[in-house]
Amino acid sequence: LKKLYKRHAREGRPVKQAAVLGAGIMGGGIAYTSALRGTPVRMKDIAQPQLDLGMAEAGKQLAKQVKNGRLAQAKADAIQASIVPQLDEAGFDTVDCVVEAVVENLEVKRKVLAALECRVKPGTVIASNTSSLRIDDIAQPLARPEDFVGMHFFNPVPVMQLVEVIQGAKTRDAAVSTAVGYAVAMGKTPIVVKDCPGFLVNRILTPYINAFVQLVADGADFEAVDRAMEAFGWPMGPAYLQDVVGMDVGAHVGDVIAAGYPQRMPALERNAVKLMVANKRYGQKNGAGFYRYENDPTGRPR
Ligand code: 3HC
CATH class of the missing domain: 3.40.50.720 (NAD(P)-binding Rossmann-like Domain)
Structure with a gap:
C-alpha cells in the first residue's frame, strides 16, 4: 500500500x-x-x-x-x-x-x-x-x-x-x-x-444487517443478538451499530442496495430499521434508536 x-x-x-x-x-x-x-x-x-x-x-x-x-x-x-x-x-x-x-x-x-x-x-x-x-x-x-x-x-x-x-x-x-x-x-x-451501489463495504454490510432485521422480525431479542455478535468478536452488535450509523442512513443504504441488486439483496418486508425511521427513532443522533441515549448521547448502552 x-x-x-x-x-x-x-x-x-x-x-x-x-x-x-x-x-x-x-x-x-x-x-x-x-x-x-x-x-x-x-x-x-x-x-x-x-x-x-x-x-x-x-x-x-x-x-x-x-x-x-x-x-x-x-x-x-x-x-x-x-x-x-x-x-x-x-x-x-x-x-x-x-x-x-x-x-x-x-x-x-x-x-x-x-x-x-x-x-x-x-x-x-x-x-x-x-x-x-x-x-x-x-x-x-x-x-x-x-x-x-x-x-x-x-x-x-x-x-x-x-x-x-x-x-x-x-x-x-x-x-x-x-x-x-x-x-x-x-x-x-x-x-x-x-462505482456501484454500496461500493465495497455496504455491499458486504447490508446482507449482515438484513439478516439481523429478519431475525428481529422472527422474534429475536435485539439486545441478545448484540451480545452474541459482540461475544463473537464484532466491536458492536448490529442494533447498536445501526444506532451509531443512524437509522435514516441505514434505511437509505438498504433501499439503494435493494434497487441495485434486486435478485441478490431484495427489499425486506417487515423491516425494523424502517419502522424505527417511521417512528423518528434515528439512533444516537436524536437520543433514541434500538436503545435510548437520553443520559449519555454517545454512550454505549449497557
Ligand atoms: N468520536 C471520536 N472518538 C471516538 C468515538 C467517537 N464517536 N467513539 C469512540 N472513540 C474513540 C475513544 O475515544 C477511544 O479512543 P482512545 O483509545 O484513543 O481513548 C477509542 O475510540 C475506543 O473507544 P472505546 O474504548 O470507548 O469503545 P470501543 O472499544 O467500543 O470502540 C468503536 C468504539 C471504535 C466505535 C468500536 O465500537 C467500533 O469499531 N465500532 C464499529 C463501528 C463501525 O463499524 N462503523 C462503521 C459503520 S458503517 C458506516 O459508517 C458507513 C455508512 O455508509 C453506513
Missing part, C-alpha cells in the same frame, strides 16, 4: 487547504480529523446551530486529547482555530479539495454540488461522502465531472481507518490520487473502488 500511496502522492494535488460541506456527525468528524492531522479546513453548514454543534464536538475531542496528555493545550487551540465555521462559501476559491457530507439524498446532493462547482476553481477536487449512491448518478448535473470523486468515510470518522475512494466513469486519475493523498494525510487507509 505504501508504494501505491507514494504513486498517488506524486500524481495528485497536495491538499493544503480543504473544505467540508455539512457540520453533522460525518462532516464535523471529517473536518476535525483533517484539522487534527494538519490540514486546515473550512466547515460550511446552512444552519448556525449545526455549526456550533460541529465546533463543540471538535472542542470536546481536543479536550480529551489534552487530558490524555496526547496534545498540549496550545496545539489543541491551534487545531481548533484551523477549523473555520461558516455559513457561506467564502474562501472556497483557494481550497484544494471539498468534501460534501450533506444529507444522503440524490436530489439534494446534486443541487448542492452543482452550486458548489461554481464556487471553486477548476481542478479543485470535489468529493462526496455518499454511503452508497453511485458517483456517476450524483455527477449528472456537474459541468466538471472529471474533478468529482467519492470519498466514503465511516462513523465515527476520527477512529475508523478505512476510506473508500470511488472513481466515476469521468473522474480523472489525478482527482482520485488527490483524494487518496488527502485520506492518507488524515491518517486513514484509503482504497480505490469501482
Whole structure:
C-alpha cells in the first residue's frame, strides 16, 4: 500500500487547504480529523446551530486529547482555530479539495454540488461522502465531472481507518490520487473502488444487517443478538451499530442496495430499521434508536 500511496502522492494535488460541506456527525468528524492531522479546513453548514454543534464536538475531542496528555493545550487551540465555521462559501476559491457530507439524498446532493462547482476553481477536487449512491448518478448535473470523486468515510470518522475512494466513469486519475493523498494525510487507509451501489463495504454490510432485521422480525431479542455478535468478536452488535450509523442512513443504504441488486439483496418486508425511521427513532443522533441515549448521547448502552 505504501508504494501505491507514494504513486498517488506524486500524481495528485497536495491538499493544503480543504473544505467540508455539512457540520453533522460525518462532516464535523471529517473536518476535525483533517484539522487534527494538519490540514486546515473550512466547515460550511446552512444552519448556525449545526455549526456550533460541529465546533463543540471538535472542542470536546481536543479536550480529551489534552487530558490524555496526547496534545498540549496550545496545539489543541491551534487545531481548533484551523477549523473555520461558516455559513457561506467564502474562501472556497483557494481550497484544494471539498468534501460534501450533506444529507444522503440524490436530489439534494446534486443541487448542492452543482452550486458548489461554481464556487471553486477548476481542478479543485470535489468529493462526496455518499454511503452508497453511485458517483456517476450524483455527477449528472456537474459541468466538471472529471474533478468529482467519492470519498466514503465511516462513523465515527476520527477512529475508523478505512476510506473508500470511488472513481466515476469521468473522474480523472489525478482527482482520485488527490483524494487518496488527502485520506492518507488524515491518517486513514484509503482504497480505490469501482462505482456501484454500496461500493465495497455496504455491499458486504447490508446482507449482515438484513439478516439481523429478519431475525428481529422472527422474534429475536435485539439486545441478545448484540451480545452474541459482540461475544463473537464484532466491536458492536448490529442494533447498536445501526444506532451509531443512524437509522435514516441505514434505511437509505438498504433501499439503494435493494434497487441495485434486486435478485441478490431484495427489499425486506417487515423491516425494523424502517419502522424505527417511521417512528423518528434515528439512533444516537436524536437520543433514541434500538436503545435510548437520553443520559449519555454517545454512550454505549449497557
Ligand atoms: N468520536 C471520536 N472518538 C471516538 C468515538 C467517537 N464517536 N467513539 C469512540 N472513540 C474513540 C475513544 O475515544 C477511544 O479512543 P482512545 O483509545 O484513543 O481513548 C477509542 O475510540 C475506543 O473507544 P472505546 O474504548 O470507548 O469503545 P470501543 O472499544 O467500543 O470502540 C468503536 C468504539 C471504535 C466505535 C468500536 O465500537 C467500533 O469499531 N465500532 C464499529 C463501528 C463501525 O463499524 N462503523 C462503521 C459503520 S458503517 C458506516 O459508517 C458507513 C455508512 O455508509 C453506513
